[in-house]
Amino acid sequence: MQTFGEYVKTRSAWREKHERFVWSVERDKDFPQPQSWAALRDYLIAKKASEDVIQSAHFFWQKYIQYSS
Numbered sequence: 001m002q003t004f005g006e007y008v009k010t011r012s013a014w015r016e017k018h019e020r021f022v023w024s025v026e027r028d029k030d031f032p033q034p035q036s037w038a039a040l041r042d043y044l045i046a047k048k049a050s051e052d053v054i055q056s057a058h059f060f061w062q063k064y065i066q067y068s069s
Contacts, residue, residue: 003033004040007064014060021056024049037061 002010008025015022025031028047034040040061044054 001068004061004064005031005033007067008060011060011063014063018056018059020050021053021060024053034061 005025008022032043034043037058040057041054044057
């Protein structure tokens with residue numbers, strides 16, 4: 001199964017709408033492999049991500065959970 005980061009990078013249909021978040025995942029060498037939405041949100045907040053990036057991350061997290069279930 002793909003990691004969350006790999007999943008984000010392969011979802012081209014959503015790329016344009018969520019470009020800033022996808023860009024963050026692709027360029028952040030320290031991007032974690034979160035085990036929960038809370039962990040991902042905390043990481044993004046610590047990195048001072050904007051609200052739109054956090055919202056995009058939440059969108060991807062929900063889709064990832066559906067995909068991995």
